[in-house]
Amino acid sequence: MNHIVEAIGNTPLVKLNNVTDGIKGTILAKVEYFNPGNSVKDRMALKMIEDAEKAGLLKPGGTIIEGTSGNTGMGLALAAIAKGYKCIFTMSDKQSKEKQDILRAVGAEVIVCPTNVAPDDPRSYYSVARKLNQEIPNSIYPNQYDNPSNSAAHYETTGPELWQQTEGKITHYAAGVGTGGTICGTAKYLKEQNPNIVTVGLDTYGSVFKKYKETGIFDENEIYPYKTEGIGEDILPKNVNFDLIDLFIKVSDKDAALMTRRLAKEEGLFVGWSCGSAVYGALEYAKEHLKEDDTMVIVLPDHGTRYLGKIYNDDWMREQGWL
Ligand SMILES: Cc1ncc(COP(=O)(O)O)c(C=O)c1O
Structure with a gap:
């Protein structure tokens, strides 16, 4: 391969x-x-990146920002290494410490957010990911929850x-x-x-x-x-x-x-x-x-x-x- x-x-x-x-x-x-990232989420992570490239949303040197319980992050990080992108992941603090360390090990920046806040609270891992996407130029927020490439x-x-x-x-x-x-x-x-x-x-x-x-x-x-x-x-x-x-x-x-x-x-x-x-x-x-x-x-x-x-x-x- x-x-x-x-x-x-x-x-x-x-x-x-x-x-x-x-x-x-x-x-x-x-x-x-x-799967090489040890989870089912490798499948959709790669597809979300490839579909974003095809749609012209992700350009060379770009940054991938995602809210993830860990596994999607791992898949995205592997795809990012293959294709030369940076990764920033937001994660809720209930996820295992191992998941944070694993993502850092494959080169991602990880931001840990509180679990017990409403999804629309500015501190939630959904909101922090969205805000970073608005602030960082040439970044994409694949949003695994609503992205049709996930099911596809x-x-x-x-x-x-x-x-x-x-x-x-x-x-x-x-x-x-x-x-x-x-x-x-x-x-x-x-x-x-x-x-x-x-x-x-x-x-x-x-x-x-x-x-x-x-x-x-x-x-x-x-x-x-x-x-x-x-x-x-x-x-x-x-x-x-x-x-x-x-x-x-x-x-x-x-x-x-x-x-x-x-x-x-x-x-x-x-x-x-x-x-x-x-x-x-x-x-x-x-x-x-x-x-x-x-x-x-x-x-x-x-x-x-x-x-x-x-x-x-x-x-x-x-x-x-x-x-
Ligand atoms: C450990 C684990 N189990 C199950 C799921 C659920 O899969 P899906 O998001 O495709 O519904 C996920 C998704 O993040 C996961 O990380």
Whole structure:
């Protein structure tokens, strides 16, 4: 390969064997930590940059500014190295310290912002990113939440990969929902191949998605702090197309953390926290609805190294009262 970004995509699909006790049908995990930035977000980061270049929005020597929970930043940083851009990332202070250090290691400037402020508060990581974009000449703010290149990356890569890897046998598709790019881009492709495929979105307690899907109401009472990183939102990103997500299941921080640790110990999959959310929630659905011949794919977005100080740290787990 000419550059590490060419290694993005074509990640393996791996059968889950031990956490699936009592479930009919086949459960497969799309293991996205095989991407060079160790997460699913490499796919859309590269596409957002390439589409911005094609549209003439990003010019040589430019600066990429983004609000990120870490993984998108990593993908953008790799793309920026390949193409010679600078990166400035804003991140909320609830994200792992590891994620900040990793982004600095690949040459990005990182600005940490408070988590518990409203999205339109000038201190929020969304607002700080927007302001920097206005102030810094020749900068772009890809805005992964509303940028259609995000979903398009998954429509073009993740969807076709799953269709080919399962030889068209996929019947259910489950993924955590943050910006919505992963689930909706992939689901759009899969439902075009087979409209009967069911898509399950995993949400957190403290997020607006599930209630919005079920009632059409954006309920501010649903919003409160939670600890799981990367999924659930206090906004409705344009990349979330509710017509493509058949149902949402909420998973608690604790259930997600414990399932993530089981994936490492029982499946050999040393994955990130939202992977536990995805598997816990998807298996809840699978227990009730999956039949013998069904094939469910669950997306595992990132790698366990980013959570060594949290869910893989027994002291931290005990402090939460989770061990
Ligand atoms: C760890 C992790 N899990 C899940 C997601 C959700 O993916 P998406 O933004 O495509 O909905 C993200 C996105 O940032 C993430 O970083």
